[in-house]
Amino acid sequence: MRNTNTAEAWVKRSLAAVWHPCTQMKQHELFPLVAITHGKGPWLFDANNNAILDAISSWWTNLFGHANVHINQAIHAQLEKIEHVMLAGFTHPPVVELSEKLSALTGGHLGHAFYASDGASAVEIALKMSHHFWRITGQPKKRQFVCLANSYHGETLGALAVTDVAIFRQAYGDLLQTVHTVMSPDLRQALPGETPAELTQRAASDVAQLFAREHANIAAFIIEPLVQCAGQMAMHDATYLQLVRELCDRYSIHLIADEIAVGCGRTGHFFACEQAGIWPDFLTLSKGISGGYLPLSLSLTHEQIYQAFYRDDVRQGFLHSHSYTGNPLACAAALASLEIFSSEQVLEKNIDRALELNRAFAWAKADERIEHFRQQGMILAFDVKNTALHAASLTASFGPQLFQQGLQAGVLVRPIGNTVYVMPPYILSAAETQMMSEKICSAYEKTLDGRKSS
Ligand SMILES: *Cc1c(COP(=O)(O)O)cnc(C)c1O
DSSP: OOHHHEEEEEEEHHHHOOOOTTTGGGGGGSSSSOOOEEEEEEEEEEEOOOOEETTTHHHTTTOBBTHHHHHHHHHHHTTOOOOOOOOOSSSOHHHHHHHHHHHTTTSSSEEEEESSSSSSHHHHHHHHHHHHHHHHHHTOOEEEEEEETTTOOOSSHHHTOOOOOOHHHGGGGSSSOEEEOOOOOOGGGGTTOOHHHHHHHHHHHHHHHHHHHHGEEEEEEEEEEEEESTTTTEEEOOOHHHHHHHHHHHOOOOEEEOOOOTTTTTTTTGGGGGTOOOOOOOEEEEEGGGGSOOOEEEEEEEEEHHHHSSSSSSGSOOOOTTTTTTOHHEEEEEEEEHHHHTTTTTHHHHHHHHHHHHTTTTTHHHTTTEEEEEETTTTEEEEOOGGGGGGGHHHHHHHHHHHHHHHHHHHHHHOOOTTEEEEHHHOOOOOHHHHHHHHHHHHHHHHHHHHOOO
């Protein structure tokens, strides 16, 4: 009884004082907030001690479970030394070691790491550095950016300009710089009879035409390699990245790989670009980089960019900063995560985990109300057909309904439109993967039943 009051009390106080992200607050009149008090492994526990399986890694951040012993210890140990120090004029062991390790993971190709705290800021850094590079190398006209249709790169004004998700952009269009948007290589968009290879070529020729016409004005092309995550987990072929790399080289345009969601092993390799065998000019990381513990982001780049800024003139340096740049606690969490990757052979084991994931969702593959069943490593997604939702105009309500049913079943799943996806931490046993799938299946059936009767 007392516990119930506690949970309700936290929710009430939160609604009064906390303005929650990505939320129309009035909808909480219908959908209650969930007050989480603790977590362990893949499980979140609410204030009434109900367990919820975190199938989406707490917004794609968590890699090795909540309250991971190894990461906890690393943060505790760092806390005893130094919690934070400014990174201008100072350095510290965790940021040095992390930068060296990331450089090594790129085979030395991207050997310079510039830090920030959240993903959108890392994108801003890549955009600003690209523009600034062309300016100080005598090509100031190169200042436009190119993004994919349906892209997502964050919600600060610079990042939002290269984001093509209407719901995030609508209200702010007047504040954003104009960008070029090219066709998405999303494999779901194949025309009747078109093969994946043909669709990939068609998308690349859209880029080729734009570059041929506008290259003198274009600074950079930004892409989420392999999976446009916020864009309904739209997946494309690795060949597209090779084609785009070639075009960028041909026309002297920077390639920015935004690996904030797809990096850190999510698609199979540590970096999604590895699957295409290419390196970008800038690579952004955040979300999983600290294991899902602390805000940390960065933009990696190569020697040529770095050297262009290495001058006597102060104003030609990259004078960008955030107060918590390269925070030692966050870097310690990131180093501990990288240690787990090697000590536990995570990427190797994820090959089997991805297969288990695929097998566990065989029900979705076989369901006629579902289309576009797709997977890229530790991301699995499928779309519920409009006809199964019984009224296309109600598509918007499907996500929140499934989310609610998921909570009842004890699983955190948060569809994007009619796309249901899982993106679990890399620690699930085969039995837990199966349990996750069963909980989602039951929530899905209840959601569709509920819509039929309403
Ligand atoms: C989440 C995300 C961002 C923005 O990161 P924030 O930390 O939310 O600012 C940028 N790009 C991609 C691909 C993302 O998924």
